[in-house]
Amino acid sequence: MSFSLLLLLTIGLALAGWLAGRARAWSFRKTGEGVRLAALPNYHGWYVALWIVGPLLAFLALWTTLAPNLVQQSVLADPAAAGLPAFDFQRNAILAQARAVATGLATTTTHPDAAALVEPYRDAISRYRLIGILATLAIAIGAGAFAFLRLKPQFAARTKVERIVLAVLLTASLVAILTTLGILVSLVFETIRFFGMISPLDFLFGTTWSPDPMTAPTSADPTRYGAIPLFWGTIFIGAIIAMVVAIPLGLMSAIYLTQYARPSWRKWLKPALEILAGVPTVVYGYFAALTVAPAIRDAALAIGISGASSESALAAGLVMGVMIIPFVSSMADDSIAAVPQAMRDGSLAMGATKSETIRRVLIPAALPGIVAGVMLAVSRAIGETMIVVMAASTAANLSANPLESMTTVTVQIVAMLTGEGSFDHPATLSAFALGFVLFMVTLALNFIALRVVKRFREAYE
Amino acid sequence: MTVVHPNLEVTDAKIRARDVSVFYGAKKAIDAVSIDIPSKYVTAFIGPSGCGKSTFLRALNRMNDTIPSARVEGIIELDGEDIYTSGMDVVQLRARVGMVFQKPNPFPKTIYENIAYGPRIHGLAEGKTELDAIVERSLRRAGLWNEVKDRLTDSGTALSGGQQQRLCIARAIAVDPEVILMDEPCSALDPIATAKIEELIDELRGNYAIVIVTHSMQQAARVSQRTAFFHLGNVVEYGRTSDIFTNPLEERTKDYITGRYG
Ligand SMILES: Nc1ncnc2c1ncn2[C@@H]1O[C@H](COP(=O)(O)OP(=O)(O)OP(=O)(O)O)[C@@H](O)[C@H]1O
Ligand SMILES: [Mg+2]
Numbered sequence: 084m085s086f087s088l089l090l091l092l093t094i095g096l097a098l099a100g101w102l103a104g105r106a107r108a109w110s111f112r113k114t115g116e117g118v119r120l121a122a123l124p125n126y127h128g129w130y131v132a133l134w135i136v137g138p139l140l141a142f143l144a145l146w147t148t149l150a151p152n153l154v155q156q157s158v159l160a161d162p163a164a165a166g167l168p169a170f171d172f173q174r175n176a177i178l179a180q181a182r183a184v185a186t187g188l189a190t191t192t193t194h195p196d197a198a199a200l201v202e203p204y205r206d207a208i209s210r211y212r213l214i215g216i217l218a219t220l221a222i223a224i225g226a227g228a229f230a231f232l233r234l235k236p237q238f239a240a241r242t243k244v245e246r247i248v249l250a251v252l253l254t255a256s257l258v259a260i261l262t263t264l265g266i267l268v269s270l271v272f273e274t275i276r277f278f279g280m281i282s283p284l285d286f287l288f289g290t291t292w293s294p295d296p297m298t299a300p301t302s303a304d305p306t307r308y309g310a311i312p313l314f315w316g317t318i319f320i321g322a323i324i325a326m327v328v329a330i331p332l333g334l335m336s337a338i339y340l341t342q343y344a345r346p347s348w349r350k351w352l353k354p355a356l357e358i359l360a361g362v363p364t365v366v367y368g369y370f371a372a373l374t375v376a377p378a379i380r381d382a383a384l385a386i387g388i389s390g391a392s393s394e395s396a397l398a399a400g401l402v403m404g405v406m407i408i409p410f411v412s413s414m415a416d417d418s419i420a421a422v423p424q425a426m427r428d429g430s431l432a433m434g435a436t437k438s439e440t441i442r443r444v445l446i447p448a449a450l451p452g453i454v455a456g457v458m459l460a461v462s463r464a465i466g467e468t469m470i471v472v473m474a475a476s477t478a479a480n481l482s483a484n485p486l487e488s489m490t491t492v493t494v495q496i497v498a499m500l501t502g503e504g505s506f507d508h509p510a511t512l513s514a515f516a517l518g519f520v521l522f523m524v525t526l527a528l529n530f531i532a533l534r535v536v537k538r539f540r541e542a543y544e
Numbered sequence: 545m546t547v548v549h550p551n552l553e554v555t556d557a558k559i560r561a562r563d564v565s566v567f568y569g570a571k572k573a574i575d576a577v578s579i580d581i582p583s584k585y586v587t588a589f590i591g592p593s594g595c596g597k598s599t600f601l602r603a604l605n606r607m608n609d610t611i612p613s614a615r616v617e618g619i620i621e622l623d624g625e626d627i628y629t630s631g632m633d634v635v636q637l638r639a640r641v642g643m644v645f646q647k648p649n650p651f652p653k654t655i656y657e658n659i660a661y662g663p664r665i666h667g668l669a670e671g672k673t674e675l676d677a678i679v680e681r682s683l684r685r686a687g688l689w690n691e692v693k694d695r696l697t698d699s700g701t702a703l704s705g706g707q708q709q710r711l712c713i714a715r716a717i718a719v720d721p722e723v724i725l726m727d728e729p730c731s732a733l734d735p736i737a738t739a740k741i742e743e744l745i746d747e748l749r750g751n752y753a754i755v756i757v758t759h760s761m762q763q764a765a766r767v768s769q770r771t772a773f774f775h776l777g778n779v780v781e782y783g784r785t786s787d788i789f790t791n792p793l794e795e796r797t798k799d800y801i802t803g804r805y806g
Contacts, residue, residue, distance in 0.1 A: 346612075425649035429712070432607060433662040433719060434639035443661070448652045 086147050088212070089219055093139040096223040097132040103231060104131030111236040122241035130240040133247045134230035135223050142222055146215055154207045161203040167196060270522060273515035280509040281308045286516060292479035292495070294513060296504030303509045310517065312479035316489035317521075320400040320471060321464035324485060328404025329460055333411025334453065338441055340412070341419045353416070360409040368473030371402035376474055383486050392488035394476035400485065403470050410460040411453075418452020418539065419445055451539035455532040462528035466521060468493040492517045546578060547793050549783025552770075555582040557621075558723060558753040559604060564618035566599050566608065573599045575777040576618065581770075583722070583753040586745060588764035588785065590757075591774030592800065597757045600774070601725050604755070605641035606634050622723070639666050642716035646728040648708035650700030650715070655692050658700040658711055659683060662719035678718055686714035687744050706737025713744060717752075724748070726756040730763065742767050761801055765789050773797045 105128035108120060120127075155178065158164060167174050180197040183189035185204035192198045234240070278286070282305060289309015298304070336356060340349055376398035383391035422445050430440040446453070476488035477498050499514035506512075557580035566574035574596045581587050581604075589597045599608070606627060608614040620627050627637055639662070650658050659679045662668070669675035679696070683689040688710045692703070700711055709729055716724055726745075730738040745754060745767050758764050764771055764785065771788040773781045773796075781788060781797045792798040 423649070425645060425647055426651060428607065428610065428645065429649040429651065429715075430661070431610060432605065432638055432643035432645075433665070433715065434635045434637075435661075435665050436635055439665050443665070444651050 086143070089143055089146070089215055092216065092219050093136060093143065093223070096139070096219070096227070097136045100135040100223070100227045100230070101128040101132035103227070104128040104234060107231065107234050108240075111234075119236070121237050121239050122244075126240040126244050127234050127238070129244050130234070130238075130247075131227055131230040133244065135227045137247070138222050138226045139219060142218065146218070150211050150215065154204070154211050157207040157210070158200060158203045161200070163199040163203055267522070270515055270519050273512055274519040276507075277509055277512035277516045280512070281305045281516075286310055286513075287520075290481055292490075294499065294504075294510035296499075296502050296508055296510035300505070300508045308509065308513060310492075310513075310520070312481040313490060313492045313495050313517065314520075315481055316396065316475070316479070317465050317491040317493070319483070319485070319489060320396050320475065320491055321403060321467065322461045324397060324400025325404035325407060325464045326457065326461065328401055329407045329411050329464075330457060332404075333408045333456075333460075334415050334446075336408065337412040337415035337419060338446075341416055342437065342441055342445070356412060357409050359406065360413075362406070364406065364467060364469035365473070367402050367406050368469045371398050371470050371474035375402055379486070388486065391486040392476065394474065394488040395486045396475065396489040397485035399471050399474040402474065403464050403467055406467070406470065407460040407464050410463055411456050414456025414459065414536075415449065415453045418449040418456070418536075421452065421539075422448045451535050455535040455539070458528045458532040458535075462525040462532075465491075466493065466525050468497065472497055492521050496521075546779045547781045549781070549787045549793065551787065552783045555580075555585075557581060558583040558623065560619075560621040560624070561600075561604075562619045562621075564600070564603060564616065564620055566596070566603055567615045567617070568599075568611070569613045573777055574603070577777075577779050579772060579779055579782055581723075581753055581755060584750055585770055586749050586754045586756060586768040587770040587772065588756050588758055588768035589772050589774055590759070590761065590764050590800070591780075593759075595774040596777045597774050598727050601643075601727055601755060601757055604723070604725055605638050605643055606632075607638075607643065609634065639719050640721055641723040641725060642719065642721035644709070644712050644716055644724065644726040644729050647732050648705055648712050650703070650708050650711050652699060652701055654697045655683075655700050655703070655711065656696040658715050659718045662715060666719055668719065682714040682718040685717055685744075685748065686710045687740060687747075688714055704737070706733045706740060709733060709737070709741060710744065713741070713748075717748070721752065723753045723755070726754065728757050728759065731759065738763070761789070761803075773800060775800070 105124045108122075108124035108127035112120060112124070158178070158181075159167075167177060177194050177197045178200065180189070180192045180194055181200035181204050184192055184197070184201045185208060192201065280300070280303060285305040286308050288311065289306060290311045291307055291309045292312045293307045295304060295307055340353055340356075344352060372394075376393055376395060379395055379398050379401075380391045380393045426444055426448060427440055430444045431437075435443070471491045471494050475490055475494055477490050477494060478488055479495075480487055480489050482489065496514045496517050499511055499517075502510065504510040559581040561580075562578050563576045564574060564578070565572060565576055577600060589601065591597055599614075602608045603616050604620060604627075606616075608616060616628060622637070622641065626632070651661060653661070656679055659682050660669075660675055663675060663678050669678055680689060680693075683692060688707060691707060692698075692711075700708065703711060709732070713724075713726075713729070730741050733741065742763065745756065748754060756764075756768065768785045771783065771785040772779045773788065773792075773794075775796055781792060781794045788797065789801060792801060798804075
């Protein structure tokens with residue numbers, strides 16, 4: 084609330100700065116005959132405006148994190164807060180009630196102590212809001228004046244603006260990178276904690292997965308944390324069954340689209356195929372769990388195979404395969420289309436048929452791109468969560484029978500994090516170790532795939 | 545419309561084209577061309593850019609079929625057999641009428657595999673020894689054997705431009721065609737590589753009907769015995785190369801070969 088107010092204020096001040104800067108530049112132009120500005124007046128305006136916005140946004144970011152704490156501290160300093168319980172949990176509940184009433188989110192308090200704190204809260208909030216506004220104004224005026232006074236006819240506002248724009252863009256791209264790094268660091272941190280309790284050897288090579296979240300953290304049994312069944316389930320579902328579906332179908336649809344489809348068909352079919360990639364995975368999950376899995380079990384029973392699970396690896400794998408068809412086909416499509424027409428003509432002119440040309444020239448030439456597409460698809464499939472959470476089981480099972488139920492790394496991550504184990508228990512922490520392994524594997528797959536694609540591109544340029 | 549030189553001796557035509565028109569969509573690129581192409585001679589197609597030389601050449605082995613908008617009218621016969629009837633097997637036709645392109649386009653396979661490609665798909669060799677023999681013979685005839693015999697497993701794309709083009713010629717003759725169509729085969733090559741290819745064409749001439757499109761008057765004069773001058777989708781003049789270059793009957797031909805065209 085006070086954030087949006089300050090933001091509005093910032094925008095208003097920036098506008099004022101822009102107008103002032105521009106007006107100043109115009110005035111240079113009017114006063115001195117023959118004075119040539121080094122930049123258009125608009126750039127002078129932008130220069131001032133950016134000088135106002137930049138520091139203000141930084142302040143705003145700082146202030147929105149600081150202000151609530153400052154408010155709370157001043158409330159706690161109030162004599163009315165002296166009688167509050169020392170225990171964090173209760174105290175925070177009371178404070179939250181008082182704050183809710185003070186900010187108008189609630190009308191009454193249920194706790195007697197809270198009522199007394201409403202007034203101090205109101206005071207503190209309005210005090211800090213005023214401080215916030217004043218600080219905003221001060222910063223805006225300070226920074227604005229600094230920029231404004233630097234304006235001269237010869238001032239290279241244009242290049243300065245360029246530099247500021249560059250800085251803004253750089254910051255924007257850093258956000259994504261830093262976030263990824265942050266994720267990695269937190270993952271590594273928790274993984275290390277996990278490995279402090281369970282040895283990496285037990286984890287990576289053990290064949291029994293049945294964590295014991297209800298035991299005491301210190302007495303967790305390392306032999307129950309063997310992740311091999313999970314890795315196997317992941318590979319079996321994501322890299323074997325799904326690929327058996329996705330590679331032939333993806334490749335064949337790419338060949339049809341690039342080599343056989345009339346342009347008018349291609350125009351419709353290609354986007355239609357790509358829609359598959361846009362279907363929310365939870366929808367595939369329903370489909371796998373409610374339609375495919377029972378159908379497979381019934382079919383298995385009908386032909387006399389007993390013991391088919393209703394959460395079979397096959398169901399999850401098949402649906403996942405369909406989901407990643409577009410990944411395979413669009414990469415294959417691109418790389419087949421990138422093979423020079425001259426290659427195709429050369430083969431056809433030798434008297435090869437279309438399918439001979441495709442099989443013997445186009446696919447071998449496009450192979451690196453196709454392989455890269457498959458690797459990206461695998462990395463996507465093994466990281467996929469929703470389908471397997473809905474359609475695969477949570478029971479770890481080391482088996483090569485696709486009709487049995489299996490579980491995957493992602494399913495177990497969800498299960499461990501949403502289970503009832505406490506946060507310092509290896510059962511919960513194992514989710515991070517699993518996530519870390521998954522992250523490393525998909526990272527490696529993506530990295531190799533991109534390298535291969537790059538090599539391939541260079542070969543034809 | 546075509547002026548045929550009176551002293552063009554009548555030979556058996558390997559390819560006979562009558563009133564051939566080629567369209568790209570509604571646009572006419574070749575307009576009722578009639579021409580006889582003899583065996584055991586090199587026929588040069590010359591003419592300004594965009595006059596339809598490549599289009600006509602591609603009509604001779606139905607490579608225009610690969611362009612969706614292209615349509616061919618009229619009659620083209622190979623040994624008296626209409627190649628545009630529905631009964632014609634395009635695959636067989638292209639095995640009989642080979643083609644070499646302007647830019648060398650070896651397959652991204654080994655040198656050996658490049659040559660073996662055609663014989664394999666047409667089943668010309670039984671067993672490895674026969675295939676080896678075909679590969680060696682084709683490379684020898686293309687004058688490339690000595691340069692590549694020790695590196696047959698290297699990629700065809702690793703050769704120099706001139707070697708690549710000779711590889712493409714070797715690839716074309718590996719399937720034992722009757723006609724070889726060449727569309728500006730030397731335009732991407734330096735003079736030395738060009739001289740090698742011209743020499744090669746001259747050696748091959750005894751066994752095939754060769755058609756070569758070229759922008760170089762000197763090349764046409766050096767390698768061909770017949771020359772057809774194309775202009776705006778027509779063959780303006782056709783005759784023995786020596787006649788065309790020393791005694792052109794048409795004003796447009798004269799202008800073009802003396803460089804006054806345009
Ligand atoms: N695929 C195509 N689609 C539409 N029009 C085409 C196509 N290929 C060629 N043309 C047109 O047909 C005409 C003849 O082209 P062609 O390539 O046969 O000329 P050319 O004599 O070989 O020229 P150059 O000497 O430059 O190679 C040109 O006007 C060209 O624009
Ligand atoms: Mg051409």
